[in-house]
Amino acid sequence: DVKVTQSSRYLVKRTGEKVFLECVQDMDHENMFWYRQDPGLGLRLIYFSYDVKMKEKGDIPEGYSVSREKKERFSLILESASTNQTSMYLCASTVDPAGNTIYFGEGSWLTVV
């Protein structure tokens, strides 16, 4: 089975801190994604990557950056966390965006105080 692992399930950070959310997939997928999920707003795409060192902005990239140095790992970075970034963050991966199943991690709950 494909496994997408988000290393941190629950985090509490202070306003202004730099936050790293890590995601690792074990199926050699080219494409990886970061979403945030908020009540009433659904899933919103933050960034995605279709290859090592490649990245594309999603719908809400402001306040975030990403890093993909290795194919299996996609990191989401909050340079200076703010309270409005309190949310559930979901990582996903897929072989081919056009025709294949998307696999999600378990999610990371981030609270910024």
Added chain:
Amino acid sequence: KQEVTQIPAALSVPEGENLVLNCSFTDSAIYNLQWFRQDPGKGLTSLLLIQSSQREQTSGRLNASLDKSSGRSTLYIAASQPGDSATYLCAVRRKTGGFKTIFGAGTRLFVKA
């Protein structure tokens, strides 16, 4: 702009009932449609993937149909069980605008024992 709508937003049924969840989308230029299940506080689990050339997919008690021309998909759950209680989301992978997947807001299902 692709929009995905799920009706109803919430549904409560007695155990054993057959039920249908609805998903509609505004742009028929899609690669595929995927149904997911999400348990509270968890990530999304893929249930069924229907390619744009297909009409339906089945897995166990689940059957998903796709009518691209009318912009509709249904998820049929037979003989519902309390363990089916979760939020069900549909998502379409559009052909235009890059690799983005558009998610519906979900239907929250509660199956009463």
